Amino acid sequence: MIAVFLTFFCFTIQSQNNCNYLFDNNWILGGKDDTIDGDKYGGTILRFDPELLITEYNKHVSQRVTSAEISSREGNLLIYSNGCDIFNSQNNIIENGENINPGEVHDLFCVDNDGYPGLNSMFILPSAYDASIFFLIHIAETINHSPDPAFSIQAQYVYSTTIKIDKDLGIEKVISKNEILLNDTSMLGSPICAVRHANGKDWWILTPDRWNNGYYIFQVDSIGPSFIREQYIGDETNPRATGAEGKFSPDGSHFAWYHPRNGVFLYAFDRGTGYLSEFNRIDIPKVDFITGGCEFSSNSRYLYINTDTSLYQLDVQANDIQGSLMHIADYDRFGAPLPTLFLYMALTPDNRIFMNTSNGTQYLHVIQNPNERGLESNFTQHAIKLPTINFLTFPNFPNYRLSAINSSYCDSLNAIIDSPNTVSDVSIFPNPSSGIIYISGPENPIQYEIYNLNGMKIQNGVCRTWEILIENPGIYLLNVFLKNKWEIKKVMVMR
Missing domain, CATH: 2.130.10.10 (YVTN repeat-like/Quinoprotein amine dehydrogenase)
Structure with missing residues (x-):
């Protein structure tokens, strides 16, 4: 999976x-x-x-x-x-x-x-x-x-x-x-x-x-x-x-x-x-x-x-x-x-x-x-x-034609999720979950982001209670920001 x-x-x-x-x-x-x-x-x-x-x-x-x-x-x-x-x-x-x-x-x-x-x-x-x-x-x-x-x-x-x-x-x-x-x-x-x-x-x-x-x-x-x-x-x-x-x-x-x-x-x-x-x-x-x-x-x-x-x-x-x-x-x-x-x-x-x-x-x-x-x-x-x-006017365009890459982001996912020996500061439980995810880590509050299978961010914010609710069943990426870096976790929600 x-x-x-x-x-x-x-x-x-x-x-x-x-x-x-x-x-x-x-x-x-x-x-x-x-x-x-x-x-x-x-x-x-x-x-x-x-x-x-x-x-x-x-x-x-x-x-x-x-x-x-x-x-x-x-x-x-x-x-x-x-x-x-x-x-x-x-x-x-x-x-x-x-x-x-x-x-x-x-x-x-x-x-x-x-x-x-x-x-x-x-x-x-x-x-x-x-x-x-x-x-x-x-x-x-x-x-x-x-x-x-x-x-x-x-x-x-x-x-x-x-x-x-x-x-x-x-x-x-x-x-x-x-x-x-x-x-x-x-x-x-x-x-x-x-x-x-x-x-x-x-x-x-x-x-x-x-x-x-x-x-x-x-x-x-x-x-x-x-x-x-x-x-x-x-x-x-x-x-x-x-x-x-x-x-x-x-x-x-x-x-x-x-x-x-x-x-x-x-x-x-x-x-x-x-x-x-x-x-x-x-x-x-x-x-x-x-x-x-x-x-x-x-x-x-x-x-x-x-x-x-x-x-x-x-x-x-x-x-x-x-x-x-x-x-x-x-x-x-x-x-x-x-x-x-x-x-x-x-x-x-x-x-x-x-x-x-x-x-x-x-x-x-x-x-x-x-x-x-x-x-x-x-x-x-x-x-x-x-x-x-x-008089001084000039555009401030970004590069609209820049497309997706398949290196840094996907490689970081592979490295973090596929490696069984990854040392992490974050624990997530239960996983799979019925929708309520509990996070254990060294800091409070924490900043988090949740992505669905399409790479679309569906939720983000600052968690102060160590509890996050994901409503719909599926597989998600939970990104948690701790110690000046992102910890990426796979989360499965089942009903």
């Missing part, structure tokens, strides 16, 4: 293939339609179909630094947000889509559709369990009214907003809004990043703590988004590193983020357990600038880092990652009329890397061949001219 269970569970993971999804097919840049003193303001849409098509996109809202959009699986724009409201492809606020990120900061910045001020602070995730459901994950800021505050505006909430879109039925509406996943002014506020779970269905989300070396980790599963844990690893964050950019590698094996006050923080990542490991800090020549960018090549080997005036490349597969640091280019002093200084980077669906500028300009820089080493990567400055001025 155990062998049959594992075979079925691992097959479910492997069969979740997302390779053809085009959720990131449209990038919306720019602001409100307007022309001031001869400068062309307004929206621009970049569509990868598969050749890049750039067109002016008339809209009455500005996205500024806070931007999220998502397309259908087939690549047609569905919705976008500027951190204030949620709009459809016709630029209309969808049903119940107004007033996300409520509070003083919203009221201060969202007047006249000007856009929320959070850098790299939101994205949209599709549900793998219902094709009509999407989760907008967004960070809200608050004004600190305490005397002599260290930061006058600081991140406070990680919110989840659930959106239902069914074009056949004409449904575009928010079904739950501003649900609090985390309320903690200790978080840095940027970056917040997502990556597919090893099962190819769920998502992991993480964002750094401002005051230490912690990372807040969330999971999106069949139940929806929830906060899982805070993990402490590596060097402490500089509390003034707000505005950093972070990215998971396209294969999900690494997480990196960069701010000039930190340097590069690089970790290995386990998509099965959601844990960071193997911390590396890479020093970049210091600059006095408030933001910095980073992005991985599509083959996940090279990590690009930019200050406002310089671009570098790292080989994350090198034995000496610090020693692999290579200078690629410096800003060429081009201006039209404002300098096209470097800001953030994003991997495109056609495997190039685009870079926006830190001023309101009509230009994007491009790394044409990011899978190549050094200067062969072919960095071209101001390579793309946009029809309208773009």
Whole structure:
């Protein structure tokens, strides 16, 4: 029975293939339609179909630094947000889509559709369990009214907003809004990043703590988004590193983020357990600038880092990652009329890397061949001219095409469940059970998760009574978090 269970569970993971999804097919840049003193303001849409098509996109809202959009699986724009409201492809606020990120900061910045001020602070995730459901994950800021505050505006909430879109039925509406996943002014506020779970269905989300070396980790599963844990690893964050950019590698094996006050923080990542490991800090020549960018090549080997005036490349597969640091280019002093200084980077669906500028300009820089080493990567400055001025706006997409793996998660199940000699801190009884499971272990309370045969999480929470109820007969995986690790147990419920 155990062998049959594992075979079925691992097959479910492997069969979740997302390779053809085009959720990131449209990038919306720019602001409100307007022309001031001869400068062309307004929206621009970049569509990868598969050749890049750039067109002016008339809209009455500005996205500024806070931007999220998502397309259908087939690549047609569905919705976008500027951190204030949620709009459809016709630029209309969808049903119940107004007033996300409520509070003083919203009221201060969202007047006249000007856009929320959070850098790299939101994205949209599709549900793998219902094709009509999407989760907008967004960070809200608050004004600190305490005397002599260290930061006058600081991140406070990680919110989840659930959106239902069914074009056949004409449904575009928010079904739950501003649900609090985390309320903690200790978080840095940027970056917040997502990556597919090893099962190819769920998502992991993480964002750094401002005051230490912690990372807040969330999971999106069949139940929806929830906060899982805070993990402490590596060097402490500089509390003034707000505005950093972070990215998971396209294969999900690494997480990196960069701010000039930190340097590069690089970790290995386990998509099965959601844990960071193997911390590396890479020093970049210091600059006095408030933001910095980073992005991985599509083959996940090279990590690009930019200050406002310089671009570098790292080989994350090198034995000496610090020693692999290579200078690629410096800003060429081009201006039209404002300098096209470097800001953030994003991997495109056609495997190039685009870079926006830190001023309101009509230009994007491009790394044409990011899978190549050094200067062969072919960095071209101001390579793309946009029809309208773009003021800092850039997408924060995860890799929607990352599929399930059959290594870390299934291998860990085989190792734990099949081995008769496994030493465990957890005892479960009775097993088989009529539905009530008792847990014996060294800690109280304990965090737990329960998965069914399809790899779907059916229950999770914090157990304080050492008693868990599973209502339906079947075979389940019970994951219990003890001593900073997950203990995985097979449970059988019989009636």
